[in-house]
Amino acid sequence: MTTPQPILRVEGIHKTLGDQLVLNDVSLTVNRGEVKILIGPSGSGKSTLLQCLNFLHHPDQGRIWLDGREFKATSRRELCAFRQQVGMIFQDFNLFDHLTALGNVQIALIKVKGMAKAKATHRAKEELARVGLADKMDLYPAQLSGGQKQRVSMARALAMDPKVLLLDEPTSALDPELIGEVLAVIRFLASAGMTMIMATHQIAFSATMAHEFLFMEKGRIVERGSPVHLLAPGATSRTMAFCAKINELSGDLGMAERRCASSSSALADKPQGGHGTT
Amino acid sequence: MNDYWHFFLNDVFPALNQGLWISIAVIVPSALLGLALGVLVGSLRVYAPAPVRLLNEVYVSLFRGTPLVVQLFFWYFALPHLQIGDLRIVLSPMSAAILGFTLCSGAYHSEYIRGALLSIRHGQIKAAQALGMSKTQTVLWVVLPQAMRRALPGCGNEIIYLIKYSSLASIITLNELTGIGRTIAKQTWRNIEVFVALGLYYLLLVTLATLLLQYIERRLALPGFSHARR
Ligand SMILES: Nc1ncnc2c1ncn2[C@@H]1O[C@H](COP(=O)(O)OP(=O)(O)OP(=O)(O)O)[C@@H](O)[C@H]1O
Ligand SMILES: [Mg+2]
Numbered sequence: 354m355t356t357p358q359p360i361l362r363v364e365g366i367h368k369t370l371g372d373q374l375v376l377n378d379v380s381l382t383v384n385r386g387e388v389k390i391l392i393g394p395s396g397s398g399k400s401t402l403l404q405c406l407n408f409l410h411h412p413d414q415g416r417i418w419l420d421g422r423e424f425k426a427t428s429r430r431e432l433c434a435f436r437q438q439v440g441m442i443f444q445d446f447n448l449f450d451h452l453t454a455l456g457n458v459q460i461a462l463i464k465v466k467g468m469a470k471a472k473a474t475h476r477a478k479e480e481l482a483r484v485g486l487a488d489k490m491d492l493y494p495a496q497l498s499g500g501q502k503q504r505v506s507m508a509r510a511l512a513m514d515p516k517v518l519l520l521d522e523p524t525s526a527l528d529p530e531l532i533g534e535v536l537a538v539i540r541f542l543a544s545a546g547m548t549m550i551m552a553t554h555q556i557a558f559s560a561t562m563a564h565e566f567l568f569m570e571k572g573r574i575v576e577r578g579s580p581v582h583l584l585a586p587g588a589t590s591r592t593m594a595f596c597a598k599i600n601e602l603s604g605d606l607g608m609a610e611r612r613c614a615s616s617s618s619a620l621a622d623k624p625q626g627g628h629g630t631t
Numbered sequence: 632m633n634d635y636w637h638f639f640l641n642d643v644f645p646a647l648n649q650g651l652w653i654s655i656a657v658i659v660p661s662a663l664l665g666l667a668l669g670v671l672v673g674s675l676r677v678y679a680p681a682p683v684r685l686l687n688e689v690y691v692s693l694f695r696g697t698p699l700v701v702q703l704f705f706w707y708f709a710l711p712h713l714q715i716g717d718l719r720i721v722l723s724p725m726s727a728a729i730l731g732f733t734l735c736s737g738a739y740h741s742e743y744i745r746g747a748l749l750s751i752r753h754g755q756i757k758a759a760q761a762l763g764m765s766k767t768q769t770v771l772w773v774v775l776p777q778a779m780r781r782a783l784p785g786c787g788n789e790i791i792y793l794i795k796y797s798s799l800a801s802i803i804t805l806n807e808l809t810g811i812g813r814t815i816a817k818q819t820w821r822n823i824e825v826f827v828a829l830g831l832y833y834l835l836l837v838t839l840a841t842l843l844l845q846y847i848e849r850r851l852a853l854p855g856f857s858h859a860r861r
């Protein structure tokens with residue numbers, strides 16, 4: 354086992370939006386190759402936290418380290434350099450509407466990384482092929498399904514070679530039948546050793562690959578631990594209770610407990626503890 | 632009948648054709664400079680820091696809030712009387728007209744551009760920034776290409792207006808279409824024929840401009856960007 358190598362570490366993040374303290378002293382560390390899952394009720398601050406991690410929101414207080422170096426948002430140039438290394442996937446995709454799938458993936462390579470156009474095209478095609486969209490390159494966002502749009506946005510983020518990928522409810526805006534194709538990409542990335550922090554309500558799915566669940570409530574991380582522990586049959590964790598509630602809401606009254614339990618039993622053969630990269 | 636043809640062929644058309652070129656020499660630069668100014672001012676009104684934004688707001692209200700004729704009089708007749716140190720600016724009728732039309736249409740274009748910029752979903756700006764784009768890069772490569780498409784119908788209409796209000800240049804002694812038309816009418820006393828012909832010249836210019844704008848719109852059309860022109 355390799356020693357854990359912290360990629361992104363934050364300490365004591367505070368953020369006030371309007372007159373509300375949305376993040377209250379949040380700290381977390383994600384090591385290379387780890388997947389951390391943020392869960393919690395609506396309004397608990399998951400999106401705000403993820404946006405603080407790449408300075409789309411500037412934290413009011415707190416420190417951030419990326420790959421061992423503390424980052425202080427002192428100049429705009431540094432800020433742009435920092436953001437290139439932290440990929441972000443949004444709930445509603447946020448593709449550039451005037452560009453084709455290829456153009457969406459290409460543009461930052463050319464304009465931000467200064468890559469030659471031919472090279473950027475080549476790279477963008479590779480990334481699109483990786484998410485299964487080799488045949489959709491020339492389509493515009495208006496011509497793509499939600500699942501395809503989200504996969505383009507993942508190709509766009511991955512093309513920048515980020516050190517860590519932040520995903521904010523990547524499947525919440527999708528029709529149920531389209532969720533699978535996006536989850537498949539996420540699972541592939543996890544197995545390839547991509548470091549990720551994901552806010553999601555797909556608890557059963559994320560339990561199969563998460564190294565840690567972070568349960569947020571009112572701007573704080575109130576519970577953290579491996580899914581095996583938090584979702585063990587009979588566990589009394591907040592996570593378990595929340596999971597049961599989600600399943601209830603989605604109509605599986607009674608099934609809820611069993612589903613949460615089964616999502617953790619699926620983990621039984623998965624090694625826990627310090628994970629090395631693949 | 633023969634007399635009419637004679638009059639048109641020998642007097643009206645040759646003179647108006649001359650005026651036509653002068654009109655075009657005013658309209659084309661005013662349209663291009665006005666649009667460029669409108670894009671700049673519109674972007675600043677949305678994205679610049681507060682003091683710059685305010686300055687641009689003042690410009691727009693000033694030029695939208697005063698009659699164009701008064702603006703033209705100012706550039707042509709009043710400006711030479713303003714002496715700052717040793718500097719005194721005297722503009723030719725042509726320069727005064729281009730300056731006046733550019734500043735006026737720039738103010739209107741900026742309205743359309745501003746509205747279009749505000750209609751771009753904020754999520755795309757966030758996505759651009761998350762990829763490491765600077766603010767300027769975001770505006771240049773993400774926001775403006777979309778905003779221009781949205782603003783095109785409005786800006787196109789403004790250019791059509793410009794073609795028509797370019798006739799005001801005649802009152803600062805520029806011999807463009809309208810100026811020449813008035814001169815021939817005065818000399819020949821054949822007001823009906825001259826002014827009908829003059830109207831047709833403008834109609835022709837507007838029709839050509841409309842076709843050109845439609846062509847540009849078609850060329851720039853993209854899936855997901857619907858146009859509600861007319
Ligand atoms: N721009 C803003 N101004 C003021 N308050 C805000 C702003 N953005 C978010 N908030 C508030 O901050 C709190 C946290 O919002 P956030 O979007 O981070 O929650 P979330 O956990 O992502 O919720 P969800 O599951 O609904 O996405 C909410 O109470 C929200 O009302
Ligand atoms: Mg959210």
